[in-house]
Amino acid sequence: MRTASSASAAPSGPPSVRRRPSVARVLRAAALAAALLAAPREARAEPAIPALVDSFAAATIEDRRWLHAHPELSLREHATQAYVREKLGSIPGIEIIPGEWGTGLVALLRGGAGEGPVIGYRADIDALPITEATGLPFASTARDTLGGRDVGVMHACGHDLHAAILLGTARVLSAARDRFGGTVLFVVEPAEEIGAGASLLLEAGVFEDGRKPEAIFALHDHPTILLGQAGYCPGRSAANVDEFRVRVIGKGGHGAYPHRAIDPVVIASEMILALQKIVSREVDAARQAVITVGSIHGGSATNVIPESVELRGTVRTLEPEVRRQVQDAVLRTIKGIAQAAGAPAPEIEYVLGTPSCFNDPVLVESILPVLRDVLGEENVLRYEPAMGGEDFSFFQEAVPGVIFRLGVGRPEREMSTHSPAFDPDERAIPIGMRLMSEILLARLTLSQD
Numbered sequence: 001m002r003t004a005s006s007a008s009a010a011p012s013g014p015p016s017v018r019r020r021p022s023v024a025r026v027l028r029a030a031a032l033a034a035a036l037l038a039a040p041r042e043a044r045a046e047p048a049i050p051a052l053v054d055s056f057a058a059a060t061i062e063d064r065r066w067l068h069a070h071p072e073l074s075l076r077e078h079a080t081q082a083y084v085r086e087k088l089g090s091i092p093g094i095e096i097i098p099g100e101w102g103t104g105l106v107a108l109l110r111g112g113a114g115e116g117p118v119i120g121y122r123a124d125i126d127a128l129p130i131t132e133a134t135g136l137p138f139a140s141t142a143r144d145t146l147g148g149r150d151v152g153v154m155h156a157c158g159h160d161l162h163a164a165i166l167l168g169t170a171r172v173l174s175a176a177r178d179r180f181g182g183t184v185l186f187v188v189e190p191a192e193e194i195g196a197g198a199s200l201l202l203e204a205g206v207f208e209d210g211r212k213p214e215a216i217f218a219l220h221d222h223p224t225i226l227l228g229q230a231g232y233c234p235g236r237s238a239a240n241v242d243e244f245r246v247r248v249i250g251k252g253g254h255g256a257y258p259h260r261a262i263d264p265v266v267i268a269s270e271m272i273l274a275l276q277k278i279v280s281r282e283v284d285a286a287r288q289a290v291i292t293v294g295s296i297h298g299g300s301a302t303n304v305i306p307e308s309v310e311l312r313g314t315v316r317t318l319e320p321e322v323r324r325q326v327q328d329a330v331l332r333t334i335k336g337i338a339q340a341a342g343a344p345a346p347e348i349e350y351v352l353g354t355p356s357c358f359n360d361p362v363l364v365e366s367i368l369p370v371l372r373d374v375l376g377e378e379n380v381l382r383y384e385p386a387m388g389g390e391d392f393s394f395f396q397e398a399v400p401g402v403i404f405r406l407g408v409g410r411p412e413r414e415m416s417t418h419s420p421a422f423d424p425d426e427r428a429i430p431i432g433m434r435l436m437s438e439i440l441l442a443r444l445t446l447s448q449d
């Protein structure tokens with residue numbers, strides 16, 4: 001998720017916080033799983049999914065801590081990729097698919113119970129240019145250079161949890177692979193934070209060569225949802241994220257003689273205010289849109305009218321029609337105000353970025369029984385669409401998909417993603433493994449024996 005948002009409904013009632021499995025419990029479960037796997041097939045009672053999750057929980061939490069301590073910026077996830085490749089590749093039955101995936105990975109797990117559909121599961125892996133301030137024993141001390149600046153690097157959006165949960169789910173499904181027919185497509189996506197990873201993988205053919213899934217699933221950790229809870233949003237759940245950059249061109253001159261100049265500072269100011277009227281006066285009040293001019297640069301002295309001013313902004317919308325409407329209105333407004341001032345035509349760059357997420361309502365309905373069964377009805381919360389961005393939407397344009405929120409919140413303190421203090425409760429990892437395993441199994445063909 002690329003913008004912290006806290007638009008979800010406040011959870012009602014006390015959460016049923018799942019306790020982290022004790023070491024002894026994990027070891028017992030592991031011993032049980034080993035004994036069952038060693039038994040002759042006909043005498044074997046398959047370990048249930050919760051027991052498998054327990055048996056792999058400790059290793060998967062270790063993965064998360066390693067990933068957390070080794071965060072890497074978008075498109076630079078080399079160590080992360082190597083780590084995930086090694087761990088995934090060592091899971092029985094997992095096939096790593098070669099391809100031009102950049103710093104991502106694509107892998108398959110084929111079930112042993114005959115034919116069945118391909119079902120996709122995506123997790124993102126990149127970190128952010130933020131200096132960590134959690135004080136955790138496995139906190140990041142990583143630094144990198146971004147735009148010529150030295151920056152701290154931190155998993156401040158929980159993509160370390162996402163990657164670990166994918167590894168844990170792969171372990172669980174690998175141990176259970178005799179029970180299903182069909183194939184799980186694991187998509188390890190780089191560069192989500194800059195909205196580049198999903199399109200990179202799609203262009204490289206992640207869904208080609210028989211890998212096009214019938215449906216694709218993802219989760220995102222969410223700090224306003226408590227541990228033990230999950231959130232869902234049918235339909236449009238995250239925004240179209242578009243950007244514009246405008247160079248307002250005037251005619252420079254002396255600040256005392258504006259009549260001999262064309263003042264781009266005044267023109268830019270009018271543009272900023274007029275852009276706000278698009279949202280308040282042109283877009284249907286029942287629809288969502290946000291225009292934010294986040295950057296304005298121009299001028300160097302009190303008494304000099306500059307040659308030009310640069311404006312940069314972000315536009316967030318949900319529906320495709322509103323997206324087009326606002327784009328047209330922004331361009332019209334900027335050109336019109338420049339023209340009215342007698343200024344040269346401004347240079348405008350308008351970039352259509354990540355489209356809005358569309359959670360297929362039928363698929364959402366299909367995962368609700370799993371969420372409710374695992375977490376309890378009262379812990380499955382519907383949330384309202386938020387204006388953040390999430391590039392899982394590119395996959396959802398290709399095949400039906402659902403992204404849901406996994407609670408990592410702590411009742412004792414508020415947190416937000418993309419902040420130096422973001423410290424998701426990692427006890428959510430086995431919960432995520434359980435949910436993803438069951439969601440995927442529910443769509444695969446289950447063996448009848």
Ligand SMILES: [Zn+2]
Nearest residue numbers: 001002157159
């Ligand atoms: Zn994120």
